[in-house]
Amino acid sequence: MDAADQVLVVGQVARDLVLRVDEVPGEREAVPARQRLEMLGGKGANQAVALAQLGVPVALLGVVGDDAVADDLLARARDDGIDVSPVVRRAGTRTGLIVSLLDSGGRWRYVEDLPGPVLLTEDDVLLAARPARCTVAQLQQPSAAVLAAVRQATGLVVVDGAPPDDGRRDAILAAAHVLRADAREAGMLTGAELADPETAVRAARDVQRTHDLAMVAFGYDGGDVFAWRGGSLVATHGDAEVVDTTGAGDALTAGLTAELVRGSDPQQAAELGVAAAAATVGHAGGRPRLTHLRRKETTRRGTR
Numbered sequence: 001m002d003a004a005d006q007v008l009v010v011g012q013v014a015r016d017l018v019l020r021v022d023e024v025p026g027e028r029e030a031v032p033a034r035q036r037l038e039m040l041g042g043k044g045a046n047q048a049v050a051l052a053q054l055g056v057p058v059a060l061l062g063v064v065g066d067d068a069v070a071d072d073l074l075a076r077a078r079d080d081g082i083d084v085s086p087v088v089r090r091a092g093t094r095t096g097l098i099v100s101l102l103d104s105g106g107r108w109r110y111v112e113d114l115p116g117p118v119l120l121t122e123d124d125v126l127l128a129a130r131p132a133r134c135t136v137a138q139l140q141q142p143s144a145a146v147l148a149a150v151r152q153a154t155g156l157v158v159v160d161g162a163p164p165d166d167g168r169r170d171a172i173l174a175a176a177h178v179l180r181a182d183a184r185e186a187g188m189l190t191g192a193e194l195a196d197p198e199t200a201v202r203a204a205r206d207v208q209r210t211h212d213l214a215m216v217a218f219g220y221d222g223g224d225v226f227a228w229r230g231g232s233l234v235a236t237h238g239d240a241e242v243v244d245t246t247g248a249g250d251a252l253t254a255g256l257t258a259e260l261v262r263g264s265d266p267q268q269a270a271e272l273g274v275a276a277a278a279a280t281v282g283h284a285g286g287r288p289r290l291t292h293l294r295r296k297e298t299t300r301r302g303t304r
Contacts, residue, residue, distance in 0.1 A: 003059065003130045003131055003132060004131040004154070005133055006058055006059045007057065007058045007133060007135075007257060008059050008060075008132035008136070009047045009051070009060050009061065010120065010125065010136065010137040010145070010146070010149045011042065011044020011045070011047065011060075011061075011062055011137070011138040011141060011160075012043045012114070012138070012140050012141065013044055013060065013073060013087065013095075013096065013118075014041050014095065014096035014097060014098050014114065014118070015040070015073060015096070015097050015098070016037075016038070016041025016042070016100065016287070017036070017038050017099045017100070018038075018039075018099075018244075018284050018285045019033040019035070019036055019100070019101050019102065020033060020035040021101060021102070021103055021104075022103065022104050023103055024101060024103050035284060037284060037285045039285055040073050040076040040077055040287070041098055041285075041286055042062065043140055043160070043250055044060060044062045045060060045062065045073075045077065045082075046247050046250035046251070046286045046287065046288060047136055047160070047253055047254045047257075048080075048082045049077075049080050049082065050250060050251050050255070050288040050290055051257065051258055052082055053080075053288060053289070053293075054254060054276075054294050055258075056258045057083075058081075059082065059084070059085065059086055060077060060082050060083070060084055061086040061088075061120070061124075062088070063087070063117070063118045063124065064087060064088070064090070064095045064118065065089070065090055065094045065095040066091050066092065066093065067094055069094070069095040069097075074087065086128040086130070092117075093115065093118060094113075094115065094118075096118045097112070097114075098111075098112050098114070099111040099112075100246060102244055102246075102284055106242050106243055106245065108244060119145070120141045120142065120145040121142070121144070122142075122145050122148045124145065125152065126152070129152040131154045131155075132153065132154060133156070133261055134153075134158065134261045135150065135152075135154075135157050135158070136158040136160060136253065136254075136257055137149045137150055137159055138160040139160065139162060139163060139185075143166055143172065144168065146159070146163070146168075146172055147172050147175075150175035150176060151171075151175055156177050156257075157176045157178070158176070158177065158178040158180070158253065158260075159173070159176040159178070159179050159180070160180050160250075160253045161180075161181055162181045162188050163189075170211075173211040173213065174212075176213060177213065177214045177215070178213065178214060178215045178257075179216050179217070180218075180249070180252065180253050181218055181219070183219040183221055185219075186200070186203060186218040186219065189207065190206065194219070194221065196220065197222075197223065197234045200218050200219075200220035200225040201232050203218060204226070204232070205232070208227050208229075215228040215260075215269070216228070217252065217256060217270065217273065219249070222236055222237060223235050224252065224277070226266065226267075226270040226273075231266060233267055235270070238278065240281065240282060241282060242281045242282070243282055243284055244284045244285060245281050246286040247287065250280075250286060250288070251276035251279065251280040251288045251290065252273040252276055252277040253273070254273075254276060254288070254290075255269070255274070255276035255290075255293070256269045258272060259272045259273075276293060279292070
């Protein structure tokens with residue numbers, strides 16, 4: 001597979017451990033786990049898995065250690081159909097771990113062991129630079145690495161998360177075509193409380209126009225909104241049973257990206273993003289299950 005035909009996901013790679021319990025234990029209490037799940041995780045890996053499941057050729061750029069955990073995670077990613085050749089293996093570093101304690105009400109608590117060396121650096125990105133059909137960069141990585149990734153990008157650029165106001169925000173958004181952010185991130189970016197569809201659409205449109213973005217997707221308290229040149233879409237969370245919201249945003253980003261790189265219009269992209277998120281909240285853990293949404297690739301058109 002030519003790298004120029006791939007989507008390059010730039011983001012976190014970690015081992016995910018999910019423990020389902022009836023109730024979170026209090027101080028000096030212990031409870032049994034009803035279910036234990038161990039999987040390839042992290043936002044970058046979740047998005048790459050989702051894209052592969054949707055039939056999009058994908059490569060992953062993230063950092064793992066030089067331990068046996070990394071060997072296992074990279075093998076799992078290859079089994080998922082992900083090109084892991086860009087992944088950085090950092091000598092003397094332990095691979096990241098994310099532990100999720102999930103109660104019967106769908107409420108989660110994370111404990112993360114993500115040492116500094118498992119974050120991407122600007123040099124990591126520059127060394128891995130390669131042509132790609134699309135670059136997806138998520139803001140759980142340092143903004144210097146994200147800026148390097150979007151500046152090196154040769155195709156569609158999707159930014160997942162609100163860039164911090166550290167002097168690089170405008171440059172990151174200037175290089176992006178699509179921005180996705182959850183309600184908290186969108187609030188940080190806009191300074192507005194996105195508590196209803198009207199406020200969320202207005203905020204998304206303001207950001208879309210100000211930064212000349214082709215499309216903006218914002219979460220709000222109760223659903224998601226999408227704004228693009230000439231249109232918008234409001235999607236509520238609906239009545240589907242929610243087991244775990246982990247990974248819903250990653251699936252949404254992957255769904256958007258999959259349709260946009262196929263040349264679909266923004267509304268089709270938004271609809272697949274919503275369907276992918278809905279499919280992900282129905283099970284424990286952030287690993288997506290989207291093969292039922294897969295379809296054959298159609299035409300390719302630019303987004304900007």
